[in-house]
Amino acid sequence: AQTVTQSQPEMSVQEAETVTLSCTYDTSESDYYLFWYKQPPSRQMILVIRQEAYKQQNATENRFSVNFQKAAKSFSLKISDSQLGDAAMYFCAYRRRMIQGAQKLVFGQGTRLTINP
Amino acid sequence: DGGITQSPKYLFRKEGQNVTLSCEQNLNHDAMYWYRQDPGQGLRLIYYSQIVNDFQKGDIAECYSVSREKKESFPLTVTSAQKNPTAFYLCARSSPSGTPDNSPLHFGNGTRLTVT
Numbered sequence: 391a392q393t394v395t396q397s398q399p400e401m402s403v404q405e406a407e408t409v410t411l412s413c414t415y416d417t418s419e420s421d422y423y424l425f426w427y428k429q430p431p432s433r434q435m436i437l438v439i440r441q442e443a444y445k446q447q448n449a450t451e452n453r454f455s456v457n458f459q460k461a462a463k464s465f466s467l468k469i470s471d472s473q474l475g476d477a478a479m480y481f482c483a484y485r486r487r488m489i490q491g492a493q494k495l496v497f498g499q500g501t502r503l504t505i506n507p
Numbered sequence: 508d509g510g511i512t513q514s515p516k517y518l519f520r521k522e523g524q525n526v527t528l529s530c531e532q533n534l535n536h537d538a539m540y541w542y543r544q545d546p547g548q549g550l551r552l553i554y555y556s557q558i559v560n561d562f563q564k565g566d567i568a569e570c571y572s573v574s575r576e577k578k579e580s581f582p583l584t585v586t587s588a589q590k591n592p593t594a595f596y597l598c599a600r601s602s603p604s605g606t607p608d609n610s611p612l613h614f615g616n617g618t619r620l621t622v623t
Contacts, residue, residue: 394549396549399547425611427611432616433595433616433617434614434616434617435597435599435614437611440611481549481550492538492540492555492557492563492601493538493601493602493610493612494540494552494555494565495550495552495612496552497542497549497550497551498549499547499548499549500547500549
């Protein structure tokens with residue numbers, strides 16, 4: 391079974407600085423997807439960024455980027471120029487690549503990110 | 508809400524009662540999912556359904572039940588046998604057929620269930 395581990399229960403960063411959240415996963419599959427979701431105090435789950443395992447290039451979405459190391463099974467999230475609105479729980483998630491079938495996500499435990507003004 | 512509605516937002520029940528959480532989607536998508544969220548444990552899959560009248564157990568299905576009589580509705584019943592039912596419950600839908608394979612799940616706003 392696949393597992394996802396986020397080893398940092400809490401992180402904090404000064405506003406406008408950069409922070410990196412860690413995620414490792416365990417799988418025997420070679421083709422899969424990885425996601426970072428953000429859960430603000432409203433508890434809505436919001437997709438931040440996604441990465442396809444078959445792509446070597448790291449995904450980027452504005453201030454958010456990932457460092458995907460497939461051999462090491464590592465998928466960290468970097469937030470640049472942190473803003474107060476970035477404060478949230480962040481979840482790393484894994485999904486097998488399937489042409490058909492359920493899109494079951496396996497989640498990590500989450501990292502609570504605090505932004506200090 | 509990403510086309511998926513959960514109600515109510517807060518639900519309170521006494522121990523020994525079954526309780527049903529509602530999840531409705533209005534975008535005619537096939538697959539729907541129920542996750543449970545507890546502090547420090549992330550989200551864990553309870554049940555999922557890919558088509559009407561069919562559903563599969565997830566990782567923590569014991570003492571839960573679901574039905575999928577209509578495509579747009581996927582209610583979750585927390586039975587009185589559930590030892591620790593107090594949690595935050597999230598329903599999700601998949602992206603529609605024909606969208607890219609890397610499409611994410613879309614979540615509702617969740618229901619906070621408190622059992623005392």
